[in-house]
Amino acid sequence: MDRFVWTNGLLEPHEDLKAQQHGIKIYDGEDKTPFEYGTLILTSHRLIWRDHKRSDCVLALPLSQIVFLEETESGLGKSAKIVVHLNPASPNRPPGPVASSQNSYIRLSFKDAGETEFHRRFTEELARRSWEMTQADPAQQQQAAQAGPTGARRAGIVGIERKLEQKRKETDQTISVAFEDLSNLMEKAKDMVGLSKTIAQKIQDKQGAISEDETVQFKSYLLSLGIPNPVTRETHGSGTNYHMQLAKELSQVLQQPLQECGGMMSLADVYCRVNRARGMELLSPDDLLNACKLLEALNLPIRLREFDSGVVVVQLVSHSEEEVVRETTRLVEESGSLTAEELSRVASFSVMLAKEKLLTTEKKGLLCRDDTVEGLRFYPNLFMTKPVIEA
Amino acid sequence: MAEFQWPWQYNFPPFFTIQPNKDTQAKQLEAWCLLVLSYCRHRRQYSLDVTDAQDSPLFHNKKIDRKLPLDAVYTVLEELRKKGNIEWTDPKKRNRCLIMWRTPEEWGKIIYQWVTSNGMNNTVCTTYELVNGDDTTSQEFHGMESWLLTRALQTLQLERKAELMGSEGVKFF
Known part of the structure; x- marks a missing residue:
């Protein structure tokens, strides 16, 4: 708690507001503090707490003081909390609400919820380390220089904690980079399906002119790919109606391939085939199975069938x-x-x-x-x- | 002794796997029963040791490398027991059984037929000369084991066609 300093609550010129949550109570370690109900503001450089009633009571904690965060889930009669582990207080800091404290961590209790979102933003901000980039302040620079050799390779538990934290951050970054690619792919998927359809159409138009086997094969691949308007939960709601529409789509898509492969296909094959055709609106195995169970009731030309051994297939009625x-x-x-x-x-x-x-x-x-x-x-x-x- | 004529099933690999389909299995067991009886008859064999039999050509076709598993051998033998063609000498362990490729009644009829055709009615003869004598060498019952002969004659006695005199002699009517 002794890492907090008094502030006027105004943001510095280079500081950005990142997140805000009301109904926050601060604990000094496990102990209660007078700061029981306020708004927590996350900026690119600081964590700011402003009392709801007394608007002149504003505390700030530099993000550089934070080692790592921990999330504690809410329980019976307990609000969710974020535990903020802190570096030791620097000796020449501006005045704060508490002169000294035994605890190396504080806890933020979320009385009005919102902890998940806040925790996410908080972690992001810590990973970004914006405060390092704008250390124009000569006093801070000096401080950093002093702390330099010892600060960089601190021994003991704090050192280990730091190392762990750093590793975690790296992992975080890798994951977010990886998913960035995936979301790009998702964005492009629609275009790709569209493109393949155009190509398929073109090839279909020029059918007479094509003779080579490969082209014909390519054409068949393209034709078996892509459902123009896949039935999704967004378009057809949830529950039975969704599954019914899905069943209809399945019977349309599968009839041709089923005839080609001898009238019967295992459910796993169906799953792969349908999802490949749908492109990005992927089906869950559960939804597929539920849709297949409706095939018979809807009197569609394909049926779900379970063998004595438990193997489940989809087959043509004529088969x-x-x-x-x-x-x-x-x-x-x-x-x-x-x-x-x-x-x-x-x-x-x-x-x-x-x-x-x-x-x-x-x-x-x-x-x-x-x-x-x-x-x-x-x-x-x-x-x-x-x-x-x-x- | 002429070469034994194996049935077509003997060279058909599925013959050596008990078929799960009940109808098929019935046909298969029927073929097995016939094979066992005709094989024993060909060799004039009146008893069967299960362990020996499993390794004998009867249950082991070396040519196609198939052998009837032991539990299947028992399935076949039990089927034969139900039909009255075999009897366990040790019903608990089921190691050895007596084989009757003809039932005692059938044997009785055959013997009585031979007796009648040779005009031996109302005569007495020993059981030894009946199955081992020179007159019967061409007959199927020649060399029959005495336990089976006794049973065959007993069936005739019930029909009042013969009377056993002790264990060694018999009178035909």
């Missing part, structure tokens, strides 16, 4: 079980015998799906299994088709 069984039997008969891996290679769908299809077909009695250390292999069910005793 009946009989069809799966017939197709799988045909493939196994063609090769003599197949494992799930082999079937997935032959028919180009995932191993998981291949296994489900084989098991379904086995259940229908059209395949039988050979279970060895080398793996599970499926054969046409000769037990049922060939007589027990050959004539």
